[in-house]
Amino acid sequence: MLHKIWRYSHFYLTVSSSLFLLLAAITGAILAFKPIQNKLQPFKVEQTENVVLADLVDSLKTKYEEVLDLEVDKNYFVKASVFSMESELDGQFYINPTNGAKLANIPKPNAFFEFITDFHRSLFLKTPGRFFVGITSFLLCLIAITGLLLAIKRQGGFILFFSKIINDKSIQYNHVALGRLLLIPIIIIAFTGTYLSMDRFSLLPKNNTEIVNENTLKNQIPFAEFPIFKNTTLKDVQKLEFPFSTDAEDYFTLTLHDKEVQIHQKTGAIVRTTVFPFIQIMSVLSFNLHTGTGSILWSLVLLISSLAILYFMYSGTVISIQRLRSKIKNKFTANQANIVILIGSENGSTKRLAKTLLLSLLKANQKVFLDDLNNYQNYPNIEQLIVLTATYGQGEPPSNAHLFLDKLQQTQIDHSLDCHVIGFGSFSYPKFCEFAKTIFKQTSAHQQINVPAEAPLLIHNQNYKQFKNWATNWSQSLGIQLDLPTELTAKKTKETTFTVIDKEVVKDNYDETFTLTLALQKRKRFLPGDLLGIIPPNESSERLYSIGKNAKGDLLLSIKKHTHGVCSNYLHQLETGAKFNGTIQQNKEFHLPKTNKTVTLIANGTGIAPFLGMVHQPTKANLSLYWGTRTHTSFELYKTSILKAQQKGTLQQCNIAFSKEVTEYNYVQNLLARDENTIANNLKNGGYFMLCGSLNMRDAVFIQLEKICIKHHLPSFETYKNNGQILTDCY
Numbered sequence: 236m237l238h239k240i241w242r243y244s245h246f247y248l249t250v251s252s253s254l255f256l257l258l259a260a261i262t263g264a265i266l267a268f269k270p271i272q273n274k275l276q277p278f279k280v281e282q283t284e285n286v287v288l289a290d291l292v293d294s295l296k297t298k299y300e301e302v303l304d305l306e307v308d309k310n311y312f313v314k315a316s317v318f319s320m321e322s323e324l325d326g327q328f329y330i331n332p333t334n335g336a337k338l339a340n341i342p343k344p345n346a347f348f349e350f351i352t353d354f355h356r357s358l359f360l361k362t363p364g365r366f367f368v369g370i371t372s373f374l375l376c377l378i379a380i381t382g383l384l385l386a387i388k389r390q391g392g393f394i395l396f397f398s399k400i401i402n403d404k405s406i407q408y409n410h411v412a413l414g415r416l417l418l419i420p421i422i423i424i425a426f427t428g429t430y431l432s433m434d435r436f437s438l439l440p441k442n443n444t445e446i447v448n449e450n451t452l453k454n455q456i457p458f459a460e461f462p463i464f465k466n467t468t469l470k471d472v473q474k475l476e477f478p479f480s481t482d483a484e485d486y487f488t489l490t491l492h493d494k495e496v497q498i499h500q501k502t503g504a505i506v507r508t509t510v511f512p513f514i515q516i517m518s519v520l521s522f523n524l525h526t527g528t529g530s531i532l533w534s535l536v537l538l539i540s541s542l543a544i545l546y547f548m549y550s551g552t553v554i555s556i557q558r559l560r561s562k563i564k565n566k567f568t569a570n571q572a573n574i575v576i577l578i579g580s581e582n583g584s585t586k587r588l589a590k591t592l593l594l595s596l597l598k599a600n601q602k603v604f605l606d607d608l609n610n611y612q613n614y615p616n617i618e619q620l621i622v623l624t625a626t627y628g629q630g631e632p633p634s635n636a637h638l639f640l641d642k643l644q645q646t647q648i649d650h651s652l653d654c655h656v657i658g659f660g661s662f663s664y665p666k667f668c669e670f671a672k673t674i675f676k677q678t679s680a681h682q683q684i685n686v687p688a689e690a691p692l693l694i695h696n697q698n699y700k701q702f703k704n705w706a707t708n709w710s711q712s713l714g715i716q717l718d719l720p721t722e723l724t725a726k727k728t729k730e731t732t733f734t735v736i737d738k739e740v741v742k743d744n745y746d747e748t749f750t751l752t753l754a755l756q757k758r759k760r761f762l763p764g765d766l767l768g769i770i771p772p773n774e775s776s777e778r779l780y781s782i783g784k785n786a787k788g789d790l791l792l793s794i795k796k797h798t799h800g801v802c803s804n805y806l807h808q809l810e811t812g813a814k815f816n817g818t819i820q821q822n823k824e825f826h827l828p829k830t831n832k833t834v835t836l837i838a839n840g841t842g843i844a845p846f847l848g849m850v851h852q853p854t855k856a857n858l859s860l861y862w863g864t865r866t867h868t869s870f871e872l873y874k875t876s877i878l879k880a881q882q883k884g885t886l887q888q889c890n891i892a893f894s895k896e897v898t899e900y901n902y903v904q905n906l907l908a909r910d911e912n913t914i915a916n917n918l919k920n921g922g923y924f925m926l927c928g929s930l931n932m933r934d935a936v937f938i939q940l941e942k943i944c945i946k947h948h949l950p951s952f953e954t955y956k957n958n959g960q961i962l963t964d965c966y
């Protein structure tokens with residue numbers, strides 16, 4: 236509940252302040268350059284801050300006819316206002332504090348920065364503008380605090396707040412990771428901005444403390460001998476005003492950072508001290524922190540933070556749009572529905588899949604109802620319950636699903652129903668799809684609920700292909716004709732025309748496998764590991780193939796002909812010169828890592844396709860290939876490419892397991908076991924493992940790698956999955 240309040244507050248606060256925040260962040264970023272420009276004066280003075288005030292007063296008095304005041308700015312540049320008969324030495328100018336000599340005239344304020352400062356402070360709207368800016372600063376404080384609370388919740392608690400954020404390549408990752416990094420500077424910007432506005436509107440109580448001193452010093456002494464001047468260095472001085480006349484009642488006024496002192500001009504005695512309240516000292520500090528005055532380093536932090544605020548506004552908008560897009564619209568009520576789909580989703584991607592299923596079922600004239608797991612209730616006409624849920628935190632439910640398990644126990648079910656649980660998660664997390672597993676366990680134990688005997692389907696990275704396969708099988712088992720869309724990407728990738736320039740076919744006792752070398756009509760960049768989407772004629776569903784590249788850089792597909800496979804048969808009948816349309820889809824998560832460590836490529840069957848390209852890519856990595864196939868004959872198709880890569884030296888090692896050759900029958904996982912020492916070293920030294928091929932092969936390889944970790948006393952295999960060393964594209 237609290238989580239929802241923070242989320243809505245975070246959202247509405249940002250929306251309500253967005254325009255001012257945008258302007259403030261842009262102008263703030265520009266103004267961050269002001270301290271840098273200020274520091275770049277055309278003169279250089281060293282160790283100014285340690286000059287004793289008495290020495291400077293002495294030099295000024297001897298050098299100029301009359302001195303009005305001296306001021307020390309935030310960069311310890313010293314300005315003096317003097318009278319002199321020489322026009323060059325009259326007026327206010329920068330001086331060398333070590334000898335009082337004129338250094339430079341005071342440059343005119345930079346008109347551009349003055350203009351931007353004015354806009355940043357008041358949007359040119361004078362007092363009302365300052366008020367809006369003040370409110371915006373305050374809202375930014377609240378946005379930062381609610382953001383912090385959300386990030387704590389996302390990480391699974393305060394203690395885990397500082398633990399590694401898993402990079403799932405989502406915009407949320409950038410939002411949270413950058414937010415955690417820049418939270419403190421942003422809070423400082425927001426707090427100091429608010430403080431300065433309150434100060435400007437005199438909302439802060441200021442009570443000076445005045446101390447009137449007994450005049451203990453009686454003898455007249457030269458200025459340079461005044462104890463207070465001798466004991467003060469320029470680092471503490473803001474301003475020293477000299478007496479206007481020689482009248483004893485006319486004092487020196489010395490402004491320090493924390494107090495103002497009046498000094499008798501004959502005796503040097505302190506006549507009156509006015510101590511500034513803490514609130515006024517804070518105002519100076521707020522000004523310096525908010526503007527970066529005096530520190531180039533801090534002004535750079537302010538620049539980065541202002542740019543980050545702009546990025547947060549962008550990423551926050553994208554995240555909100557993703558969530559809003561996933562709002563549910565039902566046609567049938569909970570009471571009417573025969574099929575109920577319940578979802579556990581935090582960021583909307585599971586909801587999006589559920590909505591796709593809902594629409595297809597509605598199209599197939601099914602009475603279906605979609606809702607959050609939290610709203611679980613008694614459904615009088617239910618026959619099929621479909622649970623689609625993500626997992627968060629440390630294996631916990633998403634926020635729209637945490638009530639489900641309790642409600643399941645408390646709700647009476649009056650007739651039996653079938654239930655299918657599908658988990659969505661990521662291998663990056665130690666507790667992969669844990670919440671889906673928990674639901675599966677609890678529903679299996681329920682008397683009225685029938686669950687399939689096999690383990691629930693657990694899907695990594697929202698793999699649509701797997702989900703679609705499941706939905707197709709499930710609907711077919713119920714006699715429902717389901718027409719699910721071919722792909723779910725929001726952006727429609729443009730179609731490209733491909734021409735077959737070479738075709739090779741190999742047939743053994745088991746399979747017919749073939750490769751197609753393709754030329755693209757338009758030049759389009761692609762990398763091995765990207766996907767080629769093809770919709771066969773008279774079909775609506777798209778098939779995705781992993782893209783490889785041959786040694787010449789042409790696009791290469793490796794396909795197994797399935798007896799009833801519509802797409803594989805369509806591609807199989809294409810001869811050299813034939814053309815077809817398809818889309819190239821980036822698959823960044825399965826590109827060859829840019830590394831100088833080892834990369835172990837593991838595949839079975841046609842899963843070798845992306846690796847056929849990778850072994851020819853220029854790389855500093857040390858590549859070795861493990862490939863599982865049935866017979867020597869099937870190797871013929873890839874032999875030339877692999878041998879060429881070995882000759883070039885881009886592929887260091889090639890290990891092949893033939894599963895149907897009688898004498899040497901083997902599987903890839905056994906080859907890994909054979910090379911366990913190398914594999915263990917590669918894991919330990921941060922090497923990557925890329926897997927492409929069947930899910931069965933992936934599971935067997937995972938088990939083998941897990942065994943190697945245990946045997947070689949390495950951290951658990953999960954650790955390597957979590958830190959991104961294991962990349963998969965399996966189906």
Ligand SMILES: Cc1cc2nc3c(=O)[nH]c(=O)nc-3n(C[C@H](O)[C@H](O)[C@H](O)COP(=O)(O)O)c2cc1C
Nearest residue numbers: 580581582583584585625626630660661664667668
């Ligand atoms: C902060 C955070 C924690 C996560 N924790 C887990 C986890 O423990 N186990 C898991 O399998 N996936 C975990 N995931 C991955 C999500 O479950 C996965 O990305 C899912 O597809 C998100 O679905 P949704 O967009 O519908 O919320 C986590 C993701 C995030 C951002």
